[in-house]
Structures are given as C-alpha cells and as structure tokens.
Amino acid sequence: xxxxxxxxxxxxxxxxxxxxxxxxxxxxxxxxxxxxxxxxxxxxxxxxxxxxxxxxxxxxxxxxxxxxxxxxxxxxxxxxxxxxxxxxxxxxxxxxxxxxxxxxxxxxxxxxxxxxxxxxxxxxxxxxxxxxxxxxxxxxxxxxxxxxxxxxxxxxxxxxxxxxxxxxxxxxxxxxxxxxxxxxxxxxxxxxxxxxxxxxxxxxxxxxxxxxxxxxxxxxxxxxxxxxxxxxxxxxxxxxxxxxxxxxxxxxxxxxxxxxxxxxx
Numbered sequence: 001x002x003x004x005x006x007x008x009x010x011x012x013x014x015x016x017x018x019x020x021x022x023x024x025x026x027x028x029x030x031x032x033x034x035x036x037x038x039x040x041x042x043x044x045x046x047x048x049x050x051x052x053x054x055x056x057x058x059x060x061x062x063x064x065x066x067x068x069x070x071x072x073x074x075x076x077x078x079x080x081x082x083x084x085x086x087x088x089x090x091x092x093x094x095x096x097x098x099x100x101x102x103x104x105x106x107x108x109x110x111x112x113x114x115x116x117x118x119x120x121x122x123x124x125x126x127x128x129x130x131x132x133x134x135x136x137x138x139x140x141x142x143x144x145x146x147x148x149x150x151x152x153x154x155x156x157x158x159x160x161x162x163x164x165x166x167x168x169x170x171x172x173x174x175x176x177x178x179x180x181x182x183x184x185x186x187x188x189x190x191x192x193x194x195x196x197x198x199x200x201x202x203x204x205x206x207x208x209x210x211x212x213x214x215x216x217x218x219x220x221x222x223x224x225x226x227x228x229x230x231x232x233x234x235x236x237x238x239x240x241x242x243x244x245x246x247x248x249x250x251x252x253x254x255x256x257x258x259x260x261x262x263x264x265x
Contacts, residue, residue, distance in 0.1 A: 001020075001150055001151045001187060001189035001190055002017075002018060002020075002021070002033060002049075002050040002051075002149065002150030002151065002189075002190065003017070003018050003148070003150045003151045003152070003155065003180060003183045003184075003187075003190045004017040004018070004033055004034070004048035004049070004116055004148065004149050004150055005017075005116075005146060005147065005148045005155065005159065005176060005179060005180070006046075006048060006116045006118050006128050006140075006146065006147050006148075007128075007145065007146040007159065007162065007172050007176060008118075008126065008127065008128050008140050008145040008146065009145070009167070009168065009169055009172055010168070011168065011169045011200055011201060012126055012169065012198065012199045012200040012201045012203070013046070013118045013119070013126050013128065013197075013198075013199040014169065014172050014173060014176055014196075014197070014198055014199075015034055015046050015048060015116075015118060015195075015196065015197035015198075015199075016034075016176045016177070016179075016180055016194060016195070016197075017032075017033040017034040017048050017194065017195050018033065018180065018183075018184065018190045018191055018192065018193075018194055018195075019031060019032055019033060019191075019192070019193050019194070019195060020189060020190055020191040020192075021053055030193065031053060032195060033048055033049050033050070033056075033195070034046065034047075034048050034195040034196075034197055034208075035047045035048075035049070035060060036197070036206050036208070037063065037064075037067075037076055038204070039067050039075065039076045039077035040077055041204060042121075042122050042204065043076070043077075043119065043120065043121045043122065043204070044119045044120055044204045044205070044206060045076055045085060045117065045118075045119040046116075046117070046118045046119050046199065046206060047060075047089070047115055047116070047117055048115065048116040048118075048149065049113060049114070049115050049149075050113070050114050050115075050149040050150040051110070051112050051113035051114050051133070051149075052097070052109075052110065052111050052112060052113045054100070054111070055093065055096050055097055055100070055111050055112070055113040056113045056115075058096045059089065059092045059093050059096055059113065059115075062092050062096070063075070063076060063089070063092065074088055075088075076088070079121065080121065080122075081121055081124060082117070082119060082120070082121050082124060082127050082129060083129065083137065083139075085117060085119075085121070086117050086129040086131050086137040087135070087137070089115060089117060089131050090131045090132065090134075090135035090136060090137060091135055093113055093115065093131065093133060093135060094133065094134060094135040096111070096113075097111040097112055097113070097133060112133040113133060114130070114131065114132060114133055114149045115130075115131040115149070116128060116129070116130055116131075116147050116148075116149055117129045117130075117131055117137075118199070119199070120199070120201070120202070120204065125201070126199060126201050127139065127140070128140040128145075128146075128147050129147075130147045130149065143163075144160075144163065145163060146159045146162070146163065150190070151183055151187050151189070151190050154182050154183040154185075154186040154187065155178075155179030155180060155182050155183040156179075158175050158176075158178050158179040158182065159175065159176070159179055161175065162175040162176075169198065169200075173196070173198070174221065176196070177194070177196075177211070177218070177221055178221065178225055180194055181218065181221065181222055181225070191213070192211060192212060192213040192215075192218070193210050193211060193212045193213065194210070194211040194218075195208065195209075195210055196208065196209045196210075196211065197209075
C-alpha cells in the first residue's frame with residue numbers, strides 16, 4: 001500500500017510520501033513515490049504515485065523519453081498550464097494500463113496507478129491536481145486544499161485540522177508528518193523512509209528531505225503527539241459510569257443526547 005499527501009498553502013506546496021511497497025506479507029521493498037521533473041527553468045512538476053509500481057515506472061520512463069526526444073510532440077516542456085500536464089500524464093497512464101491490462105487481469109493483478117501532480121508553470125499560481133487512472137483529473141479546492149492517494153483514511157482528519165487552523169508551512173509540515181505517522185501506525189503497509197518536498201511560490205526549486213526510520217525528529221514528534229493527546233483526553237468531560245448516570249439525572253435525555261439502558265442477566 002501507499003500513503004502520499006500534498007497540501008496547498010499560502011506560501012506554496014507541501015508534499016509527503018512514504019516509500020514502502022509490498023507484494024504480499026513476505027515481499028516488502030522500498031521505492032520512491034515522490035518524483036521531481038523540471039524540464040525548463042520556468043516550470044517545476046512534482047509527481048506522487050500510488051497503485052501499480054510497474055505502471056508508475058513506465059509512465060515516468062515515457063515522460064523522460066518525451067523530454068529527451070526532439071521534434072514536435074507534447075511533453076512537460078511544451079504544456080502552458082498545469083492542467084495540460086495533468087491531461088498529458090493521464091493519457092500516458094491510461095495508455096500504459098490498457099497495454100498491460102489483459103495479461104495482468106489474467107493473473108488477478110491491477111495495472112491502475114493514480115498520481116498527485118503539483119507544481120508551477122511560468123507565472124500561474126502553484127496548484128495540486130489528482131490524476132485518475134482513467135486519465136481525467138480533479139483539482140484541490142479552496143475548501144479542501146489538500147490531496148491524498150493510497151491509504152487515505154487514517155491521516156485525513158489531521159489534514160482537515162490544518163485547513164481549519166489555517167496552518168502556515170511550518171505548522172503544516174508537522175501536521176503532515178503526524179498524518180503520515182498515524183497512518184503508518186494503523187497500517188503496516190505504510191512506512192518509512194518518508195520523502196518530503198517543500199515548494200515556495202515562484203521559486204521553481206523544491207527542497208527535499210528524507211526521514212528515515214528511527215529519525216530523532218520522528219521519535220520526538222511521536223512522543224510529543226502522544227503526550228499532548230493524552231493531556232487533551234484528560235481535559236475532556238468525565239465519562240465514567242457514575243458521571244454519566246449523574247449527568248442523565250441532572251439533564252433531560254433529549255437535550256443531553258444520551259440514552260441510558262442497563263442490561264442485566
């Protein structure tokens with residue numbers, strides 16, 4: 001499995017991806033899922049991938065082949081908008097999957113890959129798009145300025161928290177790592193090393209960082225998250241049996257939203 005996320009912030013874009021891949025419980029490997037392409041100085045593309053590793057690698061090979069081949073053809077060097085890059089990558093993705101689908105389907109395998117595409121083309125604002133296996137895309141919205149692929153359910157709430165708190169890049173970095181660690185804790189198919197990319201609006205430079213297993217920073221973040229979560233739980237209203245019964249006696253059940261029943265043998 002995979003977990004990749006990307007966030008669009010006032011300052012730019014934030015990317016984070018795990019590197020664990022598995023083809024069964026006894027075949028676990030590490031492959032990068034965060035890829036950077038800068039065909040010309042006035043554009044930068046970041047591609048995060050989930051799904052079929054083979055499809056992902058062939059799509060990347062075709063992108064690089066198109067960039068290296070001269071002539072009049074579409075490539076990341078010729079697109080004028082980020083959405084055109086998304087459509088181009090979507091077309092390659094669909095073509096690769098369709099070529100291999102009959103053979104893979106015969107053995108119960110799925111050639112589908114999904115991508116998060118982020119970056120900036122010339123003077124357009126940086127943006128994030130989710131490229132589906134069918135070749136189409138959706139854009140991160142203003143109300144939900146983040147995207148996820150892979151094992152998305154465990155870490156989503158933390159990204160929503162970042163949106164509600166209007167987090168800056170520094171805070172979003174910590175929240176993104178918390179989202180990743182929560183997912184890795186819940187699903188063994190997601191794990192370190194974690195690759196992070198930070199893109200500042202108009203820079204056309206991606207600063208990249210790798211967090212290895214046992215990183216002192218990850219250990220410190222996990223310890224602090226646990227400590228503060230436990231402190232927050234301790235501050236919640238009392239919910240012991242005696243306290244719940246007392247609340248029920250003091251308040252109307254409909255207003256409290258608590259219904260009390262006792263089952264006895």
